[in-house]
Amino acid sequence: EVQLQASGGGSVQAGGSLRLSCTASGFSRGYYAIGWFRQAPGKGREGVSCFSNKDGSTYVADSVKGRFTISSDNAKNTVYLQMDNLKPEDTADYYCGVEISGYGSSCPLPAIKYDYWGQGTQVTVSS
Numbered sequence: 196e197v198q199l200q201a202s203g204g205g206s207v208q209a210g211g212s213l214r215l216s217c218t219a220s221g222f223s224r225g226y227y228a229i230g231w232f233r234q235a236p237g238k239g240r241e242g243v244s245c246f247s248n249k250d251g252s253t254y255v256a257d258s259v260k261g262r263f264t265i266s267s268d269n270a271k272n273t274v275y276l277q278m279d280n281l282k283p284e285d286t287a288d289y290y291c292g293v294e295i296s297g298y299g300s301s302c303p304l305p306a307i308k309y310d311y312w313g314q315g316t317q318v319t320v321s322s
Contacts, residue, residue: 197221197311201291204316207281213318215276217291219311228294228304229274230254231265233287233318243289245302246274254303259285281320290315 203215217229230245244265245254253265264277278285292309294300300308 197293197295199291199293199311199313201289201313201316203276204289204318206319206321209282209320209322211281211320212277212279213281215278215289215291215316215318216273217276217293217313218271218273219293220272222293222295224295224298226295226298226300227272228297228300228302228309229267229272230292230294230302230304230306230309231274231276231289232292232306233285233289235287238287240290240306241287242303242306244276245304247300247302247304249298250301252302278318281318283320283322286318286320288315288317 226249228247231243234240262280266275292312294309
């Protein structure tokens with residue numbers, strides 16, 4: 196069974212930092228992409244960041260560029276999202292997904308391309 200575990204969410208003041216982790220397990224393929232999406236109450240899901248170990252491609256959304264950084268530990272099938280200078284508008288539930296079906300996957304990837312999802316982790320930023 197493919198499983199994803201997301202962690203690292205919490206409540207911080209504006210300007211603070213959080214580091215989210217997403218670990219995928221239960222598959223043997225060597226190549227994958229792990230992406231982060233977020234959804235605020237009453238809003239649609241927004242792509243935030245993505246990392247593919249197939250070609251090393253990364254993606255960071257314009258809304259968080261310069262503040263969020265994605266990195267990986269390929270040996271652990273883990274992707275990290277370092278979030279700095281957090282703003283109240285970053286408040287949302289953050290979800291990670293893994294794409295393993297496309298060997299040629301390259302970031303960015305739309306949400307529909309991800310094969311499995313974790314349950315998410317909540318981020319709250321107060322002013």
